[in-house]
Amino acid sequence: MAEQIRLSSFPTGHPELQVLICDDDPKFLAWEQEATATVFHRMGARARIFAYGCGESIPDGLVNTCDIAILDIDFPRKDYNGMDIARRLRTAQRDSVIIFVTNYIEYAPEGYEVQAFRYALKSEISQKLAQYLQLAISQLQAARRSLQIRISGEYIELLLDDILYIESQRHTAIAHVRRGSGVKTYSFYSALSELEETLAEQGFLRVHKSYLVNMRHIQTYRCKEAVLTGGIALRVSEKSYGEQKKKYLLWKGRQ
Amino acid sequence: MDTMIFLACAGTDVLTFRALYCTLLPRRGRLHLLCLCGLWALLSPLPFLMQPDITALILQFFLYFCSSFLAFRGKWWLHLLAALVSTALPWLSVNVLLQGTAAFFSIRTVELTLRRQNYLVILLTGHFFALLIAWLIRRLQMPEGRKLSQLKWSLLALVLPLVSLVMLGVIFLAHLGRNDLSELAFFSCCVLIAANTAMLFLLEAIEASTKKRQEMALLSQQLQIQTESIWALEKSYRTQRQATHDFQRHLQALATLLSAGENQAALEYVQQLQGLQTTRIFSINSHHPIVDAVLNQKHQAAREQEIEVQMQVNNLSQVPLELSRLVVLLSNLLDNAIEACLRLPSERVIRCNILLQERLFLSVSNTSAPVTLVDGQLSTVKTDQMEHGYGLATVCRILKQYGAEYIFDYTEGWFHFAAEIPLSDYDAQR
Numbered sequence: 001m002a003e004q005i006r007l008s009s010f011p012t013g014h015p016e017l018q019v020l021i022c023d024d025d026p027k028f029l030a031w032e033q034e035a036t037a038t039v040f041h042r043m044g045a046r047a048r049i050f051a052y053g054c055g056e057s058i059p060d061g062l063v064n065t066c067d068i069a070i071l072d073i074d075f076p077r078k079d080y081n082g083m084d085i086a087r088r089l090r091t092a093q094r095d096s097v098i099i100f101v102t103n104y105i106e107y108a109p110e111g112y113e114v115q116a117f118r119y120a121l122k123s124e125i126s127q128k129l130a131q132y133l134q135l136a137i138s139q140l141q142a143a144r145r146s147l148q149i150r151i152s153g154e155y156i157e158l159l160l161d162d163i164l165y166i167e168s169q170r171h172t173a174i175a176h177v178r179r180g181s182g183v184k185t186y187s188f189y190s191a192l193s194e195l196e197e198t199l200a201e202q203g204f205l206r207v208h209k210s211y212l213v214n215m216r217h218i219q220t221y222r223c224k225e226a227v228l229t230g231g232i233a234l235r236v237s238e239k240s241y242g243e244q245k246k247k248y249l250l251w252k253g254r255q
Numbered sequence: 256m257d258t259m260i261f262l263a264c265a266g267t268d269v270l271t272f273r274a275l276y277c278t279l280l281p282r283r284g285r286l287h288l289l290c291l292c293g294l295w296a297l298l299s300p301l302p303f304l305m306q307p308d309i310t311a312l313i314l315q316f317f318l319y320f321c322s323s324f325l326a327f328r329g330k331w332w333l334h335l336l337a338a339l340v341s342t343a344l345p346w347l348s349v350n351v352l353l354q355g356t357a358a359f360f361s362i363r364t365v366e367l368t369l370r371r372q373n374y375l376v377i378l379l380t381g382h383f384f385a386l387l388i389a390w391l392i393r394r395l396q397m398p399e400g401r402k403l404s405q406l407k408w409s410l411l412a413l414v415l416p417l418v419s420l421v422m423l424g425v426i427f428l429a430h431l432g433r434n435d436l437s438e439l440a441f442f443s444c445c446v447l448i449a450a451n452t453a454m455l456f457l458l459e460a461i462e463a464s465t466k467k468r469q470e471m472a473l474l475s476q477q478l479q480i481q482t483e484s485i486w487a488l489e490k491s492y493r494t495q496r497q498a499t500h501d502f503q504r505h506l507q508a509l510a511t512l513l514s515a516g517e518n519q520a521a522l523e524y525v526q527q528l529q530g531l532q533t534t535r536i537f538s539i540n541s542h543h544p545i546v547d548a549v550l551n552q553k554h555q556a557a558r559e560q561e562i563e564v565q566m567q568v569n570n571l572s573q574v575p576l577e578l579s580r581l582v583v584l585l586s587n588l589l590d591n592a593i594e595a596c597l598r599l600p601s602e603r604v605i606r607c608n609i610l611l612q613e614r615l616f617l618s619v620s621n622t623s624a625p626v627t628l629v630d631g632q633l634s635t636v637k638t639d640q641m642e643h644g645y646g647l648a649t650v651c652r653i654l655k656q657y658g659a660e661y662i663f664d665y666t667e668g669w670f671h672f673a674a675e676i677p678l679s680d681y682d683a684q685r
Contacts, residue, residue, distance in 0.1 A: 107550075107566040108540040112610065118565065220613045238328075245675075246662040253608060253618030253673035 017137075018047035018065050022085060023072040023101070024053055028122060032070060032101070039130045045137065054078065055085040064092045068136050073102040086114035095143035095161065097136040101125050145202060149175070149188045158186065159203055165213040165230050168192035176232070178217075183230065203251060205244055207236040215251050260375045264299040264345075272319055272341040276388035278327035279337050290326035294318065316342040336413065343420060344388060349381030351444055390454060415454050419447040473649060477579050480549075480586045487552045541609065542572040549582055550607075553589040562596045562603040569610050575678055576615065580653050584617070585609075587646045588672060592621035595670055599624060602668075615676040623670035628663055628672040 002074045017037060022030040033051040040047040052058050055075065069089055073082035082150045086098050097117045105119045117136060146157040158177055167174045173190040174184050196206045207226050217229040223241045226234050237244075269291055283290075297318055301311060320338035327334070356377055357364045368374045421445070505528060512521040541552040552568065557564045574581065589607070596603035602622050610616040654661050654674055661674035 039343075053410055104538070106538045106540055107543065107568055109569040112567050112569040245660050249618070249660065249662050249673035249675060250664055250671055252616065253671055255608075 009020070016048055017067045017140075018062065019049045019064060019122075020058065020066045020069045021049065021051045021053075021071075022053075022055060022058065022069070024075050024077070025072070026053060028072075029053060030124075035126065035129055036070065036133065039133050042130070042133065043137075055080055055082075055088075058085065058088075060092075063089055063197050066093060066096050067140055068097045068099070068133070070099045070101055073100050073106075083114060084111045084118065090114045095140065097139050099132055099136065104235050142202075147175075147199070149186060149190070151186060156186065158215065160199070160214070161216065163214050164217045164230070164232060165211055165234065166192065166195055166204075168210045168212075178229070184231075205248055205251075206240075207234065207244055209237065211235075215248055218248065221245060221248055257375065260379050261302040262299050263379060264302070264382045265295055267386045268298055268315075268341075268345050269295045271345060271382075271386045272323075272337075274386070274393040275341050275344070276323060276327050276337045278393050279333050280323075280327040283326055283328055290322050294322050297322075297518075312342060312346060336536040339420070340416070341389075345382050345385040346388050347444075347448065348385040349378055352377050352381045354444070388452075396495040416451055419451050422447055428470075439484070442567075469652060473580075473583060473652075476583055476587075476649060480582060484548065484552060487555070536545065537565060539568060541568040543574060545578055546571050546574070546585065546609070549585045550609075553586065553593070557589075557593050557596070557605060560593065560603070562593060562605055565604070565606045567608045567610070569612075569632060571609060571611050574611055574615060576657070576676065580656075584653050586648055587650045588617070588619045589647055591592060591650075592619050592670075595621050595623040595626075614678055616674070617676065618636065618671070618673040620669055620671045622668055623665065626665050626670055628665060 005142070007194065017040070019040075021029060021036065023032060029051050033049055036049055037047075040049075050058075050062055055078070060087060066089055069086070071082040071085055075081055081098060082102070083139075089096055089098060098114060099117055100111070100119045100129060101122055101124050102119070107119070108122050111119070117139060118128075118132050120132065143161055145160045147160055147163065148155055148157050150156075158175055158247065162178045164176045164178055164183060167176065168191075171191070172187050172190060173192060173195060175186045177186060192206070192210070192212055196204065198214050199212065204212050205215050205218075207213050207221070211226075211234050213228065218226055220227045220235070223238055224236065226236050228234065272294065273291060294581075298315065301315065316338055319341050320334060323334045323338060327337075353364060353367060353374075356373075357367045360367075367377070505524075509521055509524060512518075512524060539547050540556060541547055541550070546568075550568075554564050554566070588604070592605045596605060599622055605619065605621045607620075608616065608618045651661070654676065657676045659674050659676040661672070664671045
């Protein structure tokens, strides 16, 4: 049975994007809110924009559903900074896009920890905002793509981001999917080569004739094995290792 | 007694095989040990089943050639070369020793072979001598896993050994059926062996000389980078001094306004100051001071050329790489990216990731005009090959020294470089 990839335009569960802006400068905050609304209007995208002058007033409900966050880093009169707000967001939402807008950019391990998408100076954001928001939407779309499979007559959607790898056993494909702290498997009829063709552009790599791996979940990839999130170790093809490793490196560099 | 000696000879042959192969080809891990044991088991009965003639040699060659693919990875012609040398070396060694001993004692070779005890001693000595030569080659030649860099030079280096083998074969055939080796023939054999050994040392000397030249170029580049860093630091100090001086002046002006009760004027003055830009508004803080110094300098240089730079770093304080090489690596990659961006009228962007995980991941992507990649390498546009061509060539050399895996690519207006550098020799072999 052929599988389909469904590309969702906007996050599931919400008819429009949830955008959070947080800056302790009221004038700049107002400008950001207006500029962001203008950009989305021009793009024809529907978005709800929430603006806050301080991090404490951001409700948990918004933190759990935020799609894009535009955050200042420095909050001089507070005992927290934009990184702390970003950490709170990242803990609640794995795939929300975080853009830092600040007077002083510091590329540091904390930014990597919260997976900051872009940094921009306040003096330059007017030129960059439209571009960054467009890129942010593309990032969200890529992160929320899903694979539709059919099991026992029912269609099930698997978020690509949750799929660790797909294994081939005879004519059956078994998707190993992250569910909470564990892994659940879904068996369906499909050739791994067909899935490889469909999912190659979505960040999946054929490391072995029996394994199609989601590169987002690769922790190490060596000539003998690939280790995925959760310590799952898979054999890899020695013959195609060189070529596949290069694809992996290129993909990782583009993230 | 015979059995023990034949088993020992088979054992030394297997070790000779291993030493020669390890010089040329990387091993396949545990499979390699299994293969060696299997080879020893196959070689041991050969002296009992066959006479030591050309058929036995050919069989031994095929055994080496076929089993080598199980134990070692690499191109087929390297397997062929190593199998040839592994077969010929012990045979040559035994025969030269046999003929030499016979000539020394002025007896015929066939007479010597009939003296069983003496013959066995010579056999064992010959095999150990072959092992010694193989071990010397291993110790003095290329390190394990390093491949021959240029095919054409490798083929040229094969000419003398192949010609020597042919000559030895001719001498052998010319003396077939005869019981002794003429002094001239014996001398010729020794000269051929000496010439081949000399050539091996010559190759090593050439490699060492090339390596030294490369290290000199590396040192020269490090010196240049350090000089640039010193000037950049001097510029930073000058800017900082000026900023401190300006800060004092602004404070004085504000104090004067506030003392005079001109609060509104003071507020406007402060708002004006807030609109001023400082030159150092970016910082990279990876917790590695040297990496930070290099990245900050390059970031500043890029910003001055209106190039947008996005960086992603994690905690690099525990990066175990040699500092000088790390500096040269990062400087060359970022200089290359900046130069590529400068050739564009607009859309100048550099994205850089340096992440210390199980291995060190390094990537630099930049917008660029179309580039030609030859064998995954960038062909330099600079005319001065000796000086400028060393930039990315140096990067590749350093990466190879660390056993890193890397890729260059050009797609849709972006030039991409990505590499993964093992953090230990053990990791590099896995």
